[in-house]
Amino acid sequence: MASKVIKGGTIVTADLTYDADVKIEGGVITEIGPNLSGDEVLDATGAYIMPGGIDPHTHLEMPFMGTYSSDDFESGTRAAVAGGTTMVVDFCLPDPNQSLLEAITRWDNKSSRANCDYSFHMAITWWGEQVFNEMPEVTKRGINTFKHFMAYKGALMVDDDEMYSSFKRCAEIGALPLVHAENGDVVAQMQAQLLAEGNNGPEAHAYSRPAAVEGEATNRAIMIADMAGVPVYIVHTSSEQAHEAIRRARQNGIRAYGEPLIQHLTLDDSEYAHPDWDHAARRVMSPPFRNKKHQDSLWAGLQSGSLQVVATDHCAFTTEQKRNGIDNFTLIPNGTGGLEDRMPMLWTHGVGTGRLTMNEFVAVTSTNIAKILNMYPKKGAVLVGADADLVVWDPNKEKTIVADTQQSAIDYNVFEGKHVKGLPRFTLSRGKVVVDDGAVKTEEGHGEFVGREPYTATNKALSKWKQVTAPRKVERTGIPASGV
Ligand code: URP
Numbered sequence: 126m127a128s129k130v131i132k133g134g135t136i137v138t139a140d141l142t143y144d145a146d147v148k149i150e151g152g153v154i155t156e157i158g159p160n161l162s163g164d165e166v167l168d169a170t171g172a173y174i175m176p177g178g179i180d181p182h183t184h185l186e187m188p189f190m191g192t193y194s195s196d197d198f199e200s201g202t203r204a205a206v207a208g209g210t211t212m213v214v215d216f217c218l219p220d221p222n223q224s225l226l227e228a229i230t231r232w233d234n235k236s237s238r239a240n241c242d243y244s245f246h247m248a249i250t251w252w253g254e255q256v257f258n259e260m261p262e263v264t265k266r267g268i269n270t271f272k273h274f275m276a277y278k279g280a281l282m283v284d285d286d287e288m289y290s291s292f293k294r295c296a297e298i299g300a301l302p303l304v305h306a307e308n309g310d311v312v313a314q315m316q317a318q319l320l321a322e323g324n325n326g327p328e329a330h331a332y333s334r335p336a337a338v339e340g341e342a343t344n345r346a347i348m349i350a351d352m353a354g355v356p357v358y359i360v361h362t363s364s365e366q367a368h369e370a371i372r373r374a375r376q377n378g379i380r381a382y383g384e385p386l387i388q389h390l391t392l393d394d395s396e397y398a399h400p401d402w403d404h405a406a407r408r409v410m411s412p413p414f415r416n417k418k419h420q421d422s423l424w425a426g427l428q429s430g431s432l433q434v435v436a437t438d439h440c441a442f443t444t445e446q447k448r449n450g451i452d453n454f455t456l457i458p459n460g461t462g463g464l465e466d467r468m469p470m471l472w473t474h475g476v477g478t479g480r481l482t483m484n485e486f487v488a489v490t491s492t493n494i495a496k497i498l499n500m501y502p503k504k505g506a507v508l509v510g511a512d513a514d515l516v517v518w519d520p521n522k523e524k525t526i527v528a529d530t531q532q533s534a535i536d537y538n539v540f541e542g543k544h545v546k547g548l549p550r551f552t553l554s555r556g557k558v559v560v561d562d563g564a565v566k567t568e569e570g571h572g573e574f575v576g577r578e579p580y581t582a583t584n585k586a587l588s589k590w591k592q593v594t595a596p597r598k599v600e601r602t603g604i605p606a607s608g609v
């Protein structure tokens with residue numbers, strides 16, 4: 126079996142930084158130590174050897190708002206590895222009344238073109254006996270996470286009743302509910318009011334989804350999860366109000382997680398005031414970009430551990446697709462790209478500014494989510510036996526982000542013109558070199574599905590705690606006779 130050795134670098138994991146070589150055979154790490162030799166040598170002199178990034182929030186070829194997102198599993202995962210991300214977790218979205226298992230088959234077909242490994246979350250887009258019955262089978266297929274949209278009224282949105290039922294089912298089957306937390310009823314009415322007042326431009330998208338709307342829904346989702354006795358993961362946490370709800374819950378012993386996006390950390394709401402309609406519309410996503418106060422809160426959350434993961438919510442639409450909403454902002458497809466840029470942008474604005482240590486960078490881009498989703502240490506680790514999903518990170522390599530040279534299929538980049546310092550020299554997907562000295566060399570279909578078992582240690586601990594503290598009937602000695 127041919128072997129590879131990454132030589133001369135410094136290994137950076139979520140908890141350690143040390144000099145060592147890494148040997149790879151059969152797609153896994155087989156040895157870590159000094160002076161290793163192998164058939165092929167990758168020179169990591171002056172670079173850091175880190176677990177490849179894991180992006181737990183992507184929408185590739187997603188049917189949404191009357192169209193499909195334009196990056197599919199081929200271009201999306203090519204963009205991912207170009208930026209040092211070696212695994213994506215995409216959302217499997219059943220149509221209304223569609224079987225969850227049928228939806229998995231559709232996602233299996235789409236993902237067969239992936240250039241790196243991937244997994245799925247299942248979205249609960251409707252509720253009924255069939256969904257309830259199929260949920261355990263979904264976990265048997267390696268999907269232990271179920272997504273709930275509190276927004277997109279009339280489309281993907283589920284109400285509190287449905288969410289509570291689904292969360293209780295998640296508790297029974299050892300799964301983790303994920304939540305898009307925005308009050309969809311309030312958003313829908315505010316959208317209608319803004320339009321009626323003639324506010325039809327992309328800036329009105331932001332006006333219709335203020336931070337309070339997100340904060341309220343985040344609180345509500347956490348309360349419902351607590352009542353159902355299940356951990357909860359809030360996707361695209363974008364505001365201080367949402368962060369505050371998560372932070373407070375965690376301080377009270379509730380198992381809640383929060384996921385800021387690289388877009389919310391580095392781009393602000395001034396983008397919507399841009400005089401060019403296309404510029405503003407290209408940045409329409411939910412929740413919208415926020416001001417510096419919210420950005421500082423998200424960074425502080427990553428520093429303190431009250432927020433655990435940085436994702437992208439990569440959901441890329443072309444300018445032409447965005448123009449569906451030229452006269453009506455509610456028809457602009459919601460979503461932005463970021464798969465290629467998440468790691469370089471977070472390194473530049475996090476490690477490069479001293480807001481994050483290198484180890485914290487690894488934790489929030491890879492290791493934390495590998496643990497939360499129950500795939501550690503197969504993924505998210507530099508350990509013997511782990512998959513060789515690695516990035517050799519060159520801290521001195523720099524570029525200016527431009528759409529012209531990106532891997533994504535769309536015609537612009539929301540980070541256009543941003544300068545980044547820190548880029549992959551090599552990216553390895555299960556030992557295969559897919560970025561070679563900066564050049565992308567992917568193999569379509571190389572990616573494999575990663576199944577994830579239910580009943581994480583956190584699920585088990587929480588269900589034990591809920592049993593210990595469950596309401597109990599008081600056995601009384603003195604009972605007055607009835608009817609007296
Ligand atoms: O605007 C967004 N975030 N689009 C993708 C769908 C979602 O809400 O995550």
Ligand code: ZN
Binds near residue numbers: 411
């Ligand atoms: Zn969402």
Ligand code: ZN
Binds near residue numbers: 182
């Ligand atoms: Zn999303």
Ligand code: ZN
Binds near residue numbers: 557568570571
């Ligand atoms: Zn292959």
